[in-house]
Amino acid sequence: MTLVKTCGMTRETDIDAVNAAKPDLVGFVFAPSPRQITPVQARAFKRRLVPGIQSVGVFVNAAPTEVAELVNNGTVDVAQLHGDEDEDYIGQLRRLLDRGEIMQVFRIPPDLERAKEVLEKAKQSLADKILFDTGSKRVYGGSGEMFDWGILKNFPRPFFLAGGIGAENASDAIAAIAPHGLDASSSLETEGRKDPEKIRAFVEIVRTIDPQTNKKKAAQ
Numbered sequence: 001m002t003l004v005k006t007c008g009m010t011r012e013t014d015i016d017a018v019n020a021a022k023p024d025l026v027g028f029v030f031a032p033s034p035r036q037i038t039p040v041q042a043r044a045f046k047r048r049l050v051p052g053i054q055s056v057g058v059f060v061n062a063a064p065t066e067v068a069e070l071v072n073n074g075t076v077d078v079a080q081l082h083g084d085e086d087e088d089y090i091g092q093l094r095r096l097l098d099r100g101e102i103m104q105v106f107r108i109p110p111d112l113e114r115a116k117e118v119l120e121k122a123k124q125s126l127a128d129k130i131l132f133d134t135g136s137k138r139v140y141g142g143s144g145e146m147f148d149w150g151i152l153k154n155f156p157r158p159f160f161l162a163g164g165i166g167a168e169n170a171s172d173a174i175a176a177i178a179p180h181g182l183d184a185s186s187s188l189e190t191e192g193r194k195d196p197e198k199i200r201a202f203v204e205i206v207r208t209i210d211p212q213t214n215k216k217k218a219a220q
């Protein structure tokens with residue numbers, strides 16, 4: 001089964017929408033962004049989440065102590081490192097954590113040779129989970145821009161895929177490269193705010209994919 005992550009919750013009503021749609025993970029952005037929230041907001045959102053949905057904190061080059069505090073106090077279950085964090089950083093963070101997991105993000109540049117170098121690093125990552133996103137010139141993440149997923153075909157470890165993913169292309173992505181999980185943010189918004197109907201449609205479409213064939217389940 002492909003896991004579903006919806007990212008960039010900023011309001012209590014967004015939490016109500018994910019509680020209804022039931023993705024596997026939801027993301028809280030702590031990095032500078034129009035979607036940035038405070039630790040106090042995130043704590044309240046985490047309390048409002050129904051059991052079974054994991055919370056993911058999105059960080060860009062934050063101090064490891066800051067990340068560890070939010071994991072260790074239960075605000076987030078997974079620390080998503082979306083900046084330039086390297087293996088030393090991951091080692092430091094790991095030593096500070098009493099619980100939780102680390103997800104390292106690899107941003108895929110348009111240049112094929114450089115993209116292959118990034119994939120080599122991703123294979124060696126010491127993180128528990130890895131995520132591939134578009135290497136945008138504008139922002140670290142949440143760009144809504146796609147990259148050419150073909151490069152990930154037969155990648156030798158499970159990965160999450162992000163970058164312009166939504167209800168319209170989720171089935172194609174699963175059929176093409178069978179990611180362990182899909183992650184979406186921009187496509188789930190209307191006028192910069194999360195849209196409950198778009199969240200529902202995205203989660204539903206991923207759930208209709210047959211895990212055996214990676215194709216849409218036949219109608220009953």
Ligand SMILES: O=C(O)c1ccccc1NCC(=O)[C@H](O)[C@H](O)COP(=O)(O)O
Nearest residue numbers: 007033141142143144162163164185186
């Ligand atoms: O969402 C942001 O504004 C953001 C800012 C800085 C780092 C990461 C950020 N978002 C992470 C995500 O939402 C997802 O992991 C991913 O980038 C999805 O983006 P999208 O292409 O918008 O679906």
